[in-house]
Amino acid sequence: MRSRVWSGTAAVVLGSLLAVGCGDWEKDAPSAGAGSSADAAPGTYPVSVTDCAGVRTTFSAAPKKIVTSNAAALELLLRLGVGDKVIGTGFPPGEHTLPGALDAQARQVKVLSRTVIPKEKLLGSGADLYIDTFASMGGMGGSGMGDAPTAPEFEAAGIHHIYLKSTACAAQSRTPVTDLSAVEADIASLGAVTGTTARAKELVAGMEAKVAAVRQAVGDTAESERPTYFFFDYDAGTKQPTVVCNRQIANAVITLAGARNVFADCAGDYKQVGWEDVIARNPDWIQLGVRDRGSEAANKTAFDEAEQWLKSNAATKGLTAVREGHLLRVGSEPTTIAGVRNADTVEEIAKALHPGKVG
Structure with a gap:
């Protein structure tokens, strides 16, 4: 195994958290709010994290200047209370798409690119840490x-x-993803790297409590009685649908919400299929997986477009979910990308699918 070591000679290795989850963490801690790095504990260093292939990066101190590849990592850092350390981001969150004070903090972060940060701009940013949400690990x-x-x-x-x-390594997972332990491990890892372990524990505890409440509410629903569910990735193109398979975080979100991903038999993160495959599985519910457009109005327009496409297309208008109006307007990012809001999405989907059980 190669080791990419930046400083320090010993390490607390966090890569194994991806496999074992965070089951030994405190369960009764309150959810953390936004804050500054001044509120964070100094942390214990050196700390090491690994990538999908086990390549290790070691930190001897907390990073001071961070760049994030997109809004997912940025949001996690804001929730951990180190937003003042973020000097730039790609794929910024749209206005008002983050809750409460997080939105205002996100507006203060310099946008290095509306999409992928250009190579030279990233290398010349002055950052000492770059957090990548997506990766081609090969x-x-x-x-x-x-x-x-x-x-x-x-x-x-x-x-x-x-x-x-949890996102970058999804395709390489050996088993289906049916819980949020990989997301929780990402939060733990970022907490250790940034010296905010206590806050990371609070965030994870809040997620676990919310998911546990949903699981308790729908736990006695027989597998055969759980509605079938299709994540319609509208922005991936409508000519040939791209579906979420059983290694993707969305599969865990759907499963925890008390539904059955109609493409849970697909080993991987994403796969292109034909509309005949969707029709054959005839889902009870369809999520309009629209990506953040930058404003509430623009997002509503995109949801409208996705719904209209399903209702007007000859191949999909006869689907049970379309005929019965079982079309959920839940964004792509909190469903498919690591974050605290994965737990919120579990709750949101469960409320729609099990209204008599989840309040």
Whole structure:
């Protein structure tokens, strides 16, 4: 195994959290609000994290200047209370798409790109840490989108490069993802790296409590009685649907909400299928998986478009979910990308599908 060590000679290795989850954490801690890094504990260093192939990055101190590849990692850092350390982001969150004070904090972060951060801009950003939500781990070079810097280029620029493994490593998972332990491990890992472990524990405890309440409410529903569910990734294209398979976080969200992903038999994260495959599985519910457009009005327009497409297309208008109006307007990001709001999405879906059980 290669080891990418930036400083320090010993490490508390957090990569194994992805496998074992966070089951030994405190369950009764309150959910954390937004805050500044001044509120954070100093942390224990050195700390090491690994990527999908086990390559290790070691930190001897908390990073001071962080760049995030997109809104998912940015939101986690804001929730951990280290938003003042973030000097830039790609794929910024739309206005008012983050709750409460997080939205105002996100507006203060410099936008390095509306999409993928250009390679030279990233390397010249002055960051000492870059957090990648998506990654093409086969070549170990970096982001799965655009012309990404190589590992040697990151090192030459003095930038640690780590990943949200629950998303970046999804396709390589050996077993179906049916819970949020990988997401919780990402939060734990970022908490350790940034010296905010206590706050990370609070965030995870809040997620676990919310999911536990849903599971208790729908736990006695027989598998055969749980509604079938299709995540319609409208933005991935309508000519040939891209579906979420059983290694994707969305599969866990759907399962925990008391539903059955109609493509849970697909081993991987995403797969392109034909509409005849969707028709054959005839889902009871369809989620209009629209990606954040930057404003509530723009998001509503996109949801309207996705719904109208399903209702007007000859191949889909006869589906049970379409005929019965079982079309959920829940965004893509909190369903498919790691974050505290994964638990909120579990609750939101469960309330729609099991109104008599989940209040």
